[in-house]
Amino acid sequence: METFSSRLRWALQQKGISQSDLARAIGVNRAAINYWIKGKTKEVEGTNLAKAANVLGVTPLWLMTGKGPTESKQTADIYWPSNTTTGPEPTGLVPLISWVQAGAFCTAPDLFQPGDAESWLPSFKKMGPHAYALRVVGDSMTSPNGATSSYPEGSIIFVDPDRALTNGCPVVARIHEDEAATFKIYSTDAGRHFLRPLNPQYPTIEMTDDMHICGVVVGVWRDV
Numbered sequence: 001m002e003t004f005s006s007r008l009r010w011a012l013q014q015k016g017i018s019q020s021d022l023a024r025a026i027g028v029n030r031a032a033i034n035y036w037i038k039g040k041t042k043e044v045e046g047t048n049l050a051k052a053a054n055v056l057g058v059t060p061l062w063l064m065t066g067k068g069p070t071e072s073k074q075t076a077d078i079y080w081p082s083n084t085t086t087g088p089e090p091t092g093l094v095p096l097i098s099w100v101q102a103g104a105f106c107t108a109p110d111l112f113q114p115g116d117a118e119s120w121l122p123s124f125k126k127m128g129p130h131a132y133a134l135r136v137v138g139d140s141m142t143s144p145n146g147a148t149s150s151y152p153e154g155s156i157i158f159v160d161p162d163r164a165l166t167n168g169c170p171v172v173a174r175i176h177e178d179e180a181a182t183f184k185i186y187s188t189d190a191g192r193h194f195l196r197p198l199n200p201q202y203p204t205i206e207m208t209d210d211m212h213i214c215g216v217v218v219g220v221w222r223d224v
């Protein structure tokens with residue numbers, strides 16, 4: 001299945017739904033789906049791609065490029081929880097980048113190029129033009145008491161550099177200029193600023209002038 005149209009035909013067959021069913025589900029006309037099937041459309045707009053993948057039970061990345069896992073096995077608090085409930089409208093795609101890229105992105109966001117992303121993920125929250133996603137590494141932000149505000153390894157967080165910083169919000173920050181970014185809770189106390197982990201096995205970091213907040217975490221995509 002080397003083309004978008006072949007992957008779409010396969011997914012329709014596996015799901016057992018017609019082109020008309022898919023058109024109604026994502027809010028486009030039947031002719032648009034027919035164009036996709038015939039390969040007349042080489043790229044599908046981010047919103048429709050996200051909707052189609054959600055209905056078909058596949059990942060947007062696989063449907064568009066053939067890369068990555070086929071079946072969608074993830075959900076998120078900013079994504080539709082299932083195909084049977086009403087969710088927010090997707091607003092577009094954000095790049096999934098590395099932590100090293102995030103550190104550089106912190107002070108030079110306009111240097112990022114579309115081809116630099118590992119993949120592009122659909123977003124269902126309105127975010128600024130410099131928003132991006134990161135895959136959580138390690139367990140420093142995994143809460144040991146099972147709290148809902150926990151980010152286990154492998155989760156994907158969505159970061160908005162244009163979101164206002166508030167006390168207690170999760171953030172991505174760059175501690176040293178030559179290092180990758182880190183993920184912590186931002187807090188203030190008596191005029192001092194800290195980066196706190198959710199896992200108490202890791203130390204709290206007091207911020208200095210050479211540290212930078214790269215963006216506020218506004219959503220998470222977790223394995224289920």
